[in-house]
Amino acid sequence: MTQPPHDEPIAADTDDLREQVEQTRHELGETVQALADKADVKARAQEKAAALKEQTTAKTAELTGQAKAKVSEASEVLQDKVPDAVKDKTAVAVEQLRTKASQAEQVWQDNAPEPVRNNRTALIAAGAALLAVYVLLRRKKK
Incomplete structure (x- = not known):
């Protein structure tokens, strides 16, 4: 028979011995259970993915x-500094961008994986807004 650990007293009677065995x-x-949890790679991978x-x-x-805030800031600055002729051209360009964004959204809907599609509206809006600001800034330099 093995010896009990040194930090535990030897059982005085069978009840104490049973209690030690149960513990x-x-x-x-x-x-x-802790070792089984560590060995469960699938569960750990799912937790990491979540x-x-x-x-x-x-x-x-x-x-x-952040993108929306920057676009809003840039839009306010540009509204004050851009001549009316450029604003008119920009309106046409924005309409074209909206058309392209609509087409891009359809392509996105058709081809993007489902987890990515869940955030498509925010991503498309941010991209379209950044593109509009880029076009405005580029036209201003000309």
Whole structure:
């Protein structure tokens, strides 16, 4: 028979011995469960994927908010500095961009994987807004 650990007293009677055995079984069960959890690669991968998805969603929302703020800022600055002739040309360009954005959205809807499509509206709006600002700034330089 093996000796008990040095930090535990030797059982005085059978009841104490049974209690020690039961405690050891309980601890062993917890240890086995912890090892099984570490060995469950699929569950760990799913947990990691869920965490990454959450981080990606949060970062997308943050970047979309920043992009909208910058576009709004740039739009205000440009409204004050751009001549009316350029504004008219810009209106035409914006309409063309809206058409292209609509076409891009249809292509996106047809080809993008479902998890990516869930955020398509924000991404398309941010891209279209940035493109409009780029066009405005480029026309101003000419």
